[in-house]
Amino acid sequence: MIDTLLHYDEQLFLYLNNxxxxxxxxxxxxxxxxxxxxxxxxxxLFLVFKNFGIKATCIVMLCAAVMITATDQLxxxxxxxxxxxxxxxxxEELQALMRFVADGCGRYGYFSAHAASSMAAAVFIGxxxxxxxxxxxxxxxxxxxxxxxxxxxxxxxxPLDIVTGMFFGAWIGLAIFKLNxxxxxxxxx
Numbered sequence: 001m002i003d004t005l006l007h008y009d010e011q012l013f014l015y016l017n018n019x020x021x022x023x024x025x026x027x028x029x030x031x032x033x034x035x036x037x038x039x040x041x042x043x044x045l046f047l048v049f050k051n052f053g054i055k056a057t058c059i060v061m062l063c064a065a066v067m068i069t070a071t072d073q074l075x076x077x078x079x080x081x082x083x084x085x086x087x088x089x090x091x092e093e094l095q096a097l098m099r100f101v102a103d104g105c106g107r108y109g110y111f112s113a114h115a116a117s118s119m120a121a122a123v124f125i126g127x128x129x130x131x132x133x134x135x136x137x138x139x140x141x142x143x144x145x146x147x148x149x150x151x152x153x154x155x156x157x158x159p160l161d162i163v164t165g166m167f168f169g170a171w172i173g174l175a176i177f178k179l180n181x182x183x184x185x186x187x188x189x
Contacts, residue, residue: 009160013088016152016159017098024153025101032102032114032150040143044125051132059183060128067120067176071169075113078164085110089155102154112157115148115165116172123173128180144169 020028030036049057079085087109088094089102122144126137148166151157 005160009158010088010094013152013158014094014097016149017088017155020099020101020153028101028150028153029103031146032154034114037118037147041121044129047129047133048125051129055187056184059180059187060125063124063176063180063183064121066179067124067172068117070172070176071116071120071165072113074168074172075111075116075165078111079108083110084108085158085161087156088158098155099153100155102156105156109157109161110164111168112148112151112161112165114151115144115157115162116169118144118147119166119169120173120176123170124177124180127174127177 045057045061048060052060085108087105087107088098089100089105090107119141122137122140126140129136144166148162151162152159
């Protein structure tokens with residue numbers, strides 16, 4: 001059963017990865033870069049500050065640091081200790097069939113830290129700012145999906161890597177949101 005799932009995952013990867021074209025490659029390279037999200041994060045911090053003040057903004061920043069560390073470390077545990085599933089760009093049988101657009105190819109890919117951290121950020125800040133900006137959570141979820149897809153487009157993750165990363169990211173984002181709400185009530189109110 002696992003072999004069948006992995007086979008379908010490979011086939012879906014090849015289909016999605018081969019939808020790309022050279023004219024879009026640079027766009028997806030930019031999307032996947034962590035620095036490209038900095039303007040979004042600055043805007044979101046401004047919105048937190050505007051609606052909640054400096055103390056809440058500091059707590060949100062601390063929670064965000066914990067959240068990103070948690071998603072990265074959990075992804076590393078899955079990649080390097082538990083599963084050790086090679087990235088598609090490391091599988092010789094796939095190399096001739098796929099488009100490899102990334103600048104480099106890490107060793108293991110299950111699960112995607114990019115997908116996990118972008119989804120965690122989307123859930124966390126989306127829930128936090130939802131009372132003030134009703135559509136923001138949906139915009140952030142779309143952004144997380146675009147970042148996640150960029151990893152398939154570039155040839156460094158399978159769809160299952162992405163879905164799993166987004167799943168864990170959503171749960172971590174929700175947990176940190178609840179932790180943040182507790183901290184806000186305890187230290188700000």
